[in-house]
Amino acid sequence: MELVNGTTVQEFILLGFRVGQQGRLLLLIFFIAVYTLTLAENFIITMLVVQDAHLARLPMYILLGNFSWLEMCYVSATVPRMLFDLSFEWGAISFHACFLQFYVFFSLGNTECFFLSAMALDRYLAICHPLRYPQIMSQDSCYALVTACWVLGFLWYIAPVFLISRLSFCGPRTIDHFVCDPGPILALVCPPLGYAPFIYYVFVSSVVLATFLFILVSYICIGVTLVKTSSQSRCMKGFSTVSSHLAVVTLFYGSVVAMYVGPNGESHAVVTKVVTLFYSAVTPLLNPLIYCLRNDQVKEALAKLLRRKRMMQGKRRKREQC
Numbered sequence: 001m002e003l004v005n006g007t008t009v010q011e012f013i014l015l016g017f018r019v020g021q022q023g024r025l026l027l028l029i030f031f032i033a034v035y036t037l038t039l040a041e042n043f044i045i046t047m048l049v050v051q052d053a054h055l056a057r058l059p060m061y062i063l064l065g066n067f068s069w070l071e072m073c074y075v076s077a078t079v080p081r082m083l084f085d086l087s088f089e090w091g092a093i094s095f096h097a098c099f100l101q102f103y104v105f106f107s108l109g110n111t112e113c114f115f116l117s118a119m120a121l122d123r124y125l126a127i128c129h130p131l132r133y134p135q136i137m138s139q140d141s142c143y144a145l146v147t148a149c150w151v152l153g154f155l156w157y158i159a160p161v162f163l164i165s166r167l168s169f170c171g172p173r174t175i176d177h178f179v180c181d182p183g184p185i186l187a188l189v190c191p192p193l194g195y196a197p198f199i200y201y202v203f204v205s206s207v208v209l210a211t212f213l214f215i216l217v218s219y220i221c222i223g224v225t226l227v228k229t230s231s232q233s234r235c236m237k238g239f240s241t242v243s244s245h246l247a248v249v250t251l252f253y254g255s256v257v258a259m260y261v262g263p264n265g266e267s268h269a270v271v272t273k274v275v276t277l278f279y280s281a282v283t284p285l286l287n288p289l290i291y292c293l294r295n296d297q298v299k300e301a302l303a304k305l306l307r308r309k310r311m312m313q314g315k316r317r318k319r320e321q322c
Contacts, residue, residue, distance in 0.1 A: 012098050012185075013091045016082070016178040017273070028086040034285055035079045041288035042068040045298070052301040059122055059142040061298075064291060066146050067115050071284040074108040077101065078179045078280045085178065095165075098180040103161045105179060105280070106204075111153025113211040116249055118145050120218040123242050128225045160203050163196035164189075176269045179276060184269075212253055219246065247290050248283075255279040 017027060049055050049065030056062070081101065085091055093101075122142075125133045164182065170190040177184045186197050222242055258275045292298045 011092050011094045013174045015176045016085050024086050034281055038075050038285040042072045045288050048301045055301055059137045062142050063119050075284045077105045082178045099165045102180040106157050107154045110156050110207055113207050114149040114153055117211045117214050118149055119245055120215040124218040127222050160200040215249055244290050248287050251283050
């Protein structure tokens with residue numbers, strides 16, 4: 001937290017998007033629209049799962065409801081601050097606020113890895129072990145799994161974030177990003193860096209690799225089971241069920257991999273911003289559409305909710321007329 005000369009780091013400067021005034025205005029309008037739609041979509045799914053008695057009992061939708069709530073938190077960890085900087089060209093963020101954003105943003109991303117793994121496990125049990133599925137994935141087991149995803153997600157990054165926050169910074173205190181990302185932050189640390197960066201990369205890599213391999217093995221088993229089935233309709237239904245989750249997994253892990261495969265130098269900073277923007281703002285917008293466009297049960301629950309609201313509005317009008 002201290003500079004080489006002993007002075008304390010009070011704040012960092014987020015450079016954000018290096019565009020002109022007109023470009024900032026266009027980005028501001030675009031991201032306000034994206035943020036509003038993302039919150040609306042994920043809130044609707046969360047409320048459908050909570051209010052619909054049938055969906056609230058099914059493990060698949062319990063996980064989906066929590067995942068939608070997670071997406072609302074995930075996009076809110078970065079976009080409001082980005083909108084503020086685009087509106088006022090402020091850029092300055094305090095040391096503690098920067099590391100709080102770093103911790104919350106990466107903890108939510110970590111939690112998303114665990115939830116994607118839990119959803120893959122649910123699909124694996126439902127397709128590969130249908131007779132034992134109700135006993136294994138009971139409501140109590142599902143809620144325990146949900147709790148484990150949230151708790152592990154937020155406990156995992158405490159140590160690395162704390163160790164990085166205790167390092168000394170040489171300056172300049174400018175972060176070439178719109179969010180407090182560990183890469184640009186570590187670039188400001190005075191040498192020697194010590195073991196904090198190594199611990200951070202071990203923590204990040206272990207979660208990403210472990211959850212990705214778990215999901216991959218789960219889908220290999222699902223694919224083998226579906227191919228072996230004698231019923232073509234069951235096979236098609238099974239592939240249709242898992243295709244939406246597989247698309248979400250591809251978007252998330254594909255963008256994470258792109259973070260480490262991009263070019264070096266100044267172009268790397270541009271790629272990092274674009275990829276971070278994709279999985280922090282665009283992916284939470286697309287995920288509800290991917291899950292719901294081909295999900296008949298969610299469509300039915302939404303139709304019920306709309307009919308219920310129309311009936312309530314009709315009764316209210318009759319009361320007012322009387």
